[in-house]
Amino acid sequence: MVFSDLFFLFVFLPVFALSYLLAAWVDRRKTMPSFSWRNAMLVLFSLIFYAWGEPVYVLLMLSSVVVNYFVGLGIAQKGKPFLVFGLVFNLGVLATFKYLSFFCAELLSLGVPVSVPRIALPIGISFYTFQSISYLIDVYRRTTPVQRSFKNLLLYISMFPQLIAGPIVRYGTVAHEINDRHVNSEDLAEGMMRFLRGLGKKVILANQLSEISTQLLTGSGLENLSTVGSWVGIVAFTFQIYFDFSGYSDMAIGIGRCLGFHFNENFDHPYCCVSITDFWRRWHISLGTFFRDYLYIPMGGNRRHQALNIMVVWMLTGFWHGASWNFLLWGIFYGIIVMVEKYTLLKVIKRIPQVLLHLYSLLLVVIGWGIFYFEDFGQMKQFFRAFFGRVEAFSDFAAVNTLSSYGWLWVVAIIFSMPLREWLNRWVSRWQKPRPVLLLVTRSVLAFLLLSASVALLVGATNNAFLYTRF
Amino acid sequence: MRHNRFLVAFITLMMAAFVVVFCTLPRSRYSELEKRDLLRFPNFSWQSLREGNFTQKVSNWFSDSEPFRDVLMRGSMELKSQMAFKTKSAVTFHAAQEEPETTMVMDSLPKEVELGDQRVIEEFHNSVNANAKMENAGVIVVGNSPSARALMAFKNKNKGEKPFAEVVNAYQKTFGSVANVYCMIIPTAVEYYCPVNAESCTDPEFPVLTELYSLIDSAVYVVDLYRVLGEHVDEDIYLRTDHHWAPLGAYYAARQFALVADVEVPELVNFEADTIKNYVGSMYGFSKDVNVKKSPEDFVYYKPRGIEYTTTYRKYDLDEDFQIVGEEKPHQGDFFVKVSGSSSAYCTFMGSDARITQVKTASDCPRRLLVMKDSFGNAIPGYLFGSFEEVHVIDFRYFTYNIKDYVEEHSITDILIANNISHVCSGAAGAYYSKFLKK
Structure with missing residues (x-):
């Protein structure tokens, strides 16, 4: 089940909301002070949410929680050996379910006689495994206390808002709120608006942009790709993946807020970056900080063999996205750029005009998405030949047509990838304090437009899956 | 605070209205617009449940057979058409899309x-x-x-x-x-x-x-x-x-x-x-x-x-x-x-x-x-x-x-x-x- 599914919006979510409110009412009566019905309801619906798409793999997730629960207790008592075991277990699960088939197939293609297991990738395994790892390491470092309640740990790992596509929520971020959280009308209003904004990003923008990228970069579109077509297609994907993933994060953060959880931000207008280093401070922040805190710094960070540390981190960042060589290449691509920037650009960045920095960064980001998009190296080569003008056709009708047929979509996509709200807030507050009634009317109209447009566009939608649920 | 409550109530009412429409009104069975039968509620079997097919089909059914499907589709098309820059002699190309489970056919x-x-x-x-x-x-x-x-x-x-x-x-x-x-x-x-x-x-x-x-x-x-x-x-x-x-x-x-x-x-x-x-x-x-x-x-x-x-x-x-x-x-x-x-x-x-x-x-x-x-x-x-x-x-x-x-x-x-x-x-x-x- 995904957030932008009509079944989720109009069956799962309302049933969950009513059940949760009922549970909250029971909790307030304090008939069982030591038991949180709200949490129980959240766990129950989280498991249903996951099992809806993965009826068998829900057992894998539950098993993972059980092991991590006992490993956490073990770390609290015995320290490192349990941490090592926990890391081996979690990474082993990830390696088995995400990478084993891939490596076996690669070995087979090299002539090594191995059988290739047919293992389907469990949805969200990359996210919940990393959450489990963060929990174990934080307990080992004593930055957060061990969770002695199994149901609370189960809640942390299985919580449906962030279960299948992040953000990767650190245990410390929500540890306190698991047992003690309060929701006021501001939380609800902000959470709902955030959810609708995310829904709009996904359905109104990302889904339409995916029609352009799919048309130009797959099938016969790719076979006849012109230079203009390759640029239009990959720029469409550049916007698509941003609105898709940040839309999901908005929805997750929004639902979390309605439940009383405050997840950290996962995006900070990444396409406004002035360098690639800056881009990665703004893109998928929860993954970047995970690798920084749990890998880069423990490996030595800036203090020793920094270049090696950077390359290892970026290779793993790339490979985290999927069992395919193009993701590894994508990671290496960024690793090299970040390293080069460290010794060159970042030292003189203040002396270079901002517009040049934006152009430089966006060009590299777009090239990066070109590597990311094509798992097949033959197709990737075909794409980059077109991208760099090494094909006969400079332009073609289908590509030019997508510019006019989706003209306003492009405009809106460009505008909404910039910090529009911040600018508006700043601009408005300059001449007067916003009137609450005006703000309310604006937000109500916005909510109405976002929800009704999203519902209309969801009818008959065939390309509705979130990109990051496959990682 | 009061305004937040009003906003929450407004969004809740909107959602409730959609829930009523989607969950209580008769579902569409045929799309004249797409000229195809819409999906029916899937048959249950333990095997299909275990394999995830049943739940997937329920979601698909829900999304495919919503009440007033053709009306909503028209709204969707109208919305999409508004995304275009209008010219008098427009020529547009609609690439072939993935098809839903029930196939619209030419004849x-x-x-x-x-x-x-x-x-x-x-x-x-x-x-x-x-x-x-x-x-x-x-x-x-x-x-x-x-x-x-x-x-x-x-x-x-x-x-x-x-x-x-x-x-x-x-x-x-x-x-x-x-x-x-x-x-x-x-x-x-x-x-x-x-x-x-x-x-x-x-x-x-x-x-x-x-x-x-x-x-x-x-x-x-x-x-x-x-x-x-x-x-x-x-x-x-x-x-x-x-x-x-x-x-x-x-x-x-x-x-x-x-x-x-x-x-x-x-x-x-x-x-x-x-x-x-x-x-x-x-x-x-x-x-x-x-x-x-x-x-x-x-x-x-x-x-x-x-x-x-x-x-x-x-x-x-x-x-x-x-x-x-x-x-x-x-x-x-x-x-x-x-x-x-x-x-x-x-x-x-x-x-x-x-x-x-x-x-x-x-x-x-x-x-x-x-x-x-x-x-x-x-x-x-x-x-x-x-x-x-x-x-x-x-x-x-x-x-x-x-x-x-x-x-x-x-x-x-x-x-x-x-x-x-x-x-x-x-x-x-x-x-x-x-x-x-x-x-």
Whole structure:
């Protein structure tokens, strides 16, 4: 089940909301002070949410929680050996379910006689495994206390808002709120608006942009790709993946807020970056900080063999996205750029005009998405030949047509990838304090437009899956 | 605080309203817009639950059969059309999209209900299986409402022309001694109406036709329509909103066939014209372009005047997957079926494809014609009732007999194989025709 599914919006979510409110009412009566019905309801619906798409793999997730629960207790008592075991277990699960088939197939293609297991990738395994790892390491470092309640740990790992596509929520971020959280009308209003904004990003923008990228970069579109077509297609994907993933994060953060959880931000207008280093401070922040805190710094960070540390981190960042060589290449691509920037650009960045920095960064980001998009190296080569003008056709009708047929979509996509709200807030507050009634009317109209447009566009939608649920 | 509460209440009410609509109102079962049955609630089995199929199908069902689906779809199309920068002479290209589980097909089978003496077509239903449908390679929409024209792009991916030519030659070898064999390949509208700037979205049909005809044995009578239709492109020979040609295009084709077959077809004025107003055909569903919806056209068809004929149908029963599960007893009916509503206009000819049609005429010509066709061919036979004493029509997707037996049993003297180029090149048509010889 995904957030932008009509079944989720109009069956799962309302049933969950009513059940949760009922549970909250029971909790307030304090008939069982030591038991949180709200949490129980959240766990129950989280498991249903996951099992809806993965009826068998829900057992894998539950098993993972059980092991991590006992490993956490073990770390609290015995320290490192349990941490090592926990890391081996979690990474082993990830390696088995995400990478084993891939490596076996690669070995087979090299002539090594191995059988290739047919293992389907469990949805969200990359996210919940990393959450489990963060929990174990934080307990080992004593930055957060061990969770002695199994149901609370189960809640942390299985919580449906962030279960299948992040953000990767650190245990410390929500540890306190698991047992003690309060929701006021501001939380609800902000959470709902955030959810609708995310829904709009996904359905109104990302889904339409995916029609352009799919048309130009797959099938016969790719076979006849012109230079203009390759640029239009990959720029469409550049916007698509941003609105898709940040839309999901908005929805997750929004639902979390309605439940009383405050997840950290996962995006900070990444396409406004002035360098690639800056881009990665703004893109998928929860993954970047995970690798920084749990890998880069423990490996030595800036203090020793920094270049090696950077390359290892970026290779793993790339490979985290999927069992395919193009993701590894994508990671290496960024690793090299970040390293080069460290010794060159970042030292003189203040002396270079901002517009040049934006152009430089966006060009590299777009090239990066070109590597990311094509798992097949033959197709990737075909794409980059077109991208760099090494094909006969400079332009073609289908590509030019997508510019006019989706003209306003492009405009809106460009505008909404910039910090529009911040600018508006700043601009408005300059001449007067916003009137609450005006703000309310604006937000109500916005909510109405976002929800009704999203519902209309969801009818008959065939390309509705979130990109990051496959990682 | 108070304002936040109001906002929360407003959003909650909106959500509640949608929940009421989506969960309590009757669900849609058929989309006239997409011309397909919508998904039904899936059958439960423990295995499908374990494999995740059941839950997936429930989600799909919920998203596919929502109340007021066509209304919401129209809203969606309107919204999408607003994303475009408007120009007066717009040409847009809609790439082929993934299809939902129930397939919208190019040719539709209307459900017939008896109302007094008349057969009235009440609604559409899917008719053919997936491999028999015209390949959807994308739709080019030329111009804006109210006169937009939607063109199905032609992509010759399967290169089915050679096997098709071989099958036609095999028919000549098999029947050459008892019947004349004619081959008519019908170009599609995109060949004539595609703007120059959109030509890269479609493959040219003329080279394919040339190649095809060069592969066909000289003993086969080729009914070449390319030039004939080309001379009339200023007239309404193709429908603007449907993937089919217009009855007028079929008339010129029938005239050309008559010329090759050495029979007479009267001038158009000798036919009785009838018009179905506000027709919007299949291309709206394919392109999902609201411009097409806002460009209804007149569906003008021609009935023979002053010629007596009787039509006998042998209808096939189809299951939910559109597979043949039975055959009704022969019964008489109207060749030109009265349709209710304008969306079924093309079903005027015989009502559907899933049947064998036999028309006995009062013509004094002793020849008997068998038309083997796809849905494009439906519009041809009506012009030939004065030219043959019997006209038989079979659709290559719905025929369960040995063709040799059929030809012999009915003393057929002329066999016209008439199909549009997309079906020919898809490989499907050739495979079916070949099968009929071997049954």
